[in-house]
Amino acid sequence: MQSKIRVVLLDDHPLVLEGLKRRLEQESDIEVPRTFSNPVELIEGIERCQPDVLVMDIAMPQMNGFELGQRLKEKYGHTLKIIVLSGYMYEEFYKKAYEIGVHAYLSKQSPYPQIINAIKQSMLGHALVAENIWRADLEKLTHMERNVLRRVAEEKTNKEIAAELSISQRTVEYHITSINQKLGVKTRIGAVAKGYEKGLLGSFWEGTDDS
Template sequence: MSEPITVVLLDDHPLVMEGLNNRLNREPGIQVLKTFSDPLLFLSEVEALRPDVVVMDIRMPQLDGFEVVRRLKDQYGLSVKIILLSGYNYHEFQLKAYDLGVHAYLSKQATFGQIINAIHQSMLGHVLIPETMLSPNLEESLTATEREVLNRIALEMTNKEIAQDLAISQRTVEYHITSITQKFGVKSRIGAVVKGYQAGILGDVILPEKR
């Protein structure tokens, strides 16, 4: 029997968290390790818990949800999947969330089935992009950081070199590469570069000179 997917919930709305906690704990293959309403307490205990997936709100007291995501991604990269639940369906919020490395951005109106699906899909490495963000234009589908990563891949830089150049962790670089290949429908860095040239994304951007 395979190990259950371990989940931690972070939300300062007790009714939302209680309902989700009860539903997820009844779902076969999913185990909620702990719930938090305080993001600072969550960050102090997450290392000991090491959940597979964190399901969290954006707007919380004491610490902004985006900052929580940033800290998690800097420390754990792809090893911790993050699903954001938000009452704010602003396009700029979605872009910022995916640029930071979340696996799903769901409305707080999402059904339990949609949240459970997002948990399972994230464990498969899939990034769930809202339909409102999908664009037939490949360049528009990439975040600003993904475009910078793609440009550096085309220059044959290693993941370590890209991380140093962009001042982000190597795990975060790996996430962005995974996201790029999924959006482009390719399976490798080389495939992403080829698709980038075909779409006219590469070749037009000049990287800043290193100091």
């Protein structure tokens, strides 16, 4: 049985913490061992929690999120994924966060499904860049995502794709979600159409793309 994703939360607003914690724990594959109300408290207690993912605010007392993120990344590297939830949606903030190594920088107004998706995508190593920021990067699919998209275009089911690529059906679903987000679409059909439009699948008039 696959272990749950361990997520810790950091925010100085109790209502935000409680609401997000309650929603995340409705997910069968996520658990929230602890929440923190300030960065110093988190630094002192994070090792006991051994989280996979930290979801945190940027503007906090005692230490800002950029400084905290830098310290955590220097100590834990890729073993700790960081998702930022912020009310400051400025391009320079996005860039600074991604330079540190966060996996997603989202608005505090983001719906819960988007936050949950970012958490799960981070566990696959995907960095979700904010919409309208670095658009060219959004349209760059990983090698695995291209393989998944090619099979979606061949009208294969998630089960068939999982078998061919030796991954789980859940991982296929995560890849498809990432593909849709990067291409700015909401459906499999939309992803295929955009894939042809962007030259990711050759053209409708070509044969099988084996590149």
